[in-house]
Amino acid sequence: MPPSAPKLRYDPGTPVAPGDRIGGARRVASGPGTYVRGGNVYASSAGRLKLSSPGADGSSASSNPTVSVELFGNKRRASSQVLSVGTIVLGRIARIETRAAYVEIVASAGFEGDPGGALRESHSGMIRREDVRSGVSEEVEMRESFLPGDVVLARIVSLGDARRYGLSTAEGELGVVRAVSASSGQEMRPLNWKEMVCPMTGVKEMRKCARPAAEGGGTTAGPMATPIKKG
Incomplete structure (x- = not known):
């Protein structure tokens, strides 16, 4: 770590998830696995936070230290070209309307033989009410399924x-994998x-959750939810 490291919300080496705010863009430069929005640097992929001295890795010409996210395992960073119908993606809910949720897509999640990875740039997506879960769409309340800031796994069903x-999050393995009380x-x-609970207060909140591992699903829901192939 550089001797005069800037103050960050997370220490280097700490696991971070897409959408986590790392620090101010005036103090650190954005490296691989991060992006800048509204004057702050955010994580665009799940991994461990890394802080490099100015120019140490050649990723930035800035005089500030560079923050980046090292992917877990040997995953590669994906390009926008890998996004196609059927691809599982990781994203953050940006806003909710009566009939749709709008998503900032930040990563290809790595299902079905695709190692996945963070996208070089984020993309926009939309989950319509009829694509939230299986069943009668009129019964779905969008704000009981997602809230802004939730991290979700979803499948691309149309371009x-x-x-x-x-x-779509209609499949059992898809839905919210990270949410804050x-x-x-x-x-x-x-x-x-359909429910999540705060471990501190015991207060429950409604969500369309990705199937927890305890129920035999193909994902591990939690802060660093990592999709795996079914056996």
Whole structure:
């Protein structure tokens, strides 16, 4: 670590998830696995935070130290060309409307033989009410399925228009994998496919959860949810 390291929200080596705010863009440069928005640097992939001296890795010409995210395992960084119908993606809910949730797609999740990885740039996606879960779409309440800031796994079901991809979380293995309690600010854990609970307060909140590993699903829901192939 550089001797005069800037103050970050997370220490180097700490696991981070897509959308985690790392620090101010005036103090650190954005490296691989991160992006800048609104004057702050955010993680765009799941991995461990790395802080490099200015120019140490050649990723930035800035005089500030560079923050980057080292992917877990041997995953590669994906390009936008890998996104196609059927691809599983990782994203963060940006906003909710009555009939749709809008998603910032930041990574290809690595299902079905694709090692996945962070995208070089984020993309927009939309989950329509009828694509949230299996069943009658009129019964789905969007704000009981997702809230802004939630991290979700979703499948691309259409290329949509020029602005965003069509996404679905209808499969059991798809849905919210990371969410923060509105009452405590603590990260919640899934109870079942439609509820999460704050481990500090015990308060439950409604979500369309990715199937917890305890139920035999293909994902491990939690802060560093990593999709795996079914055996």
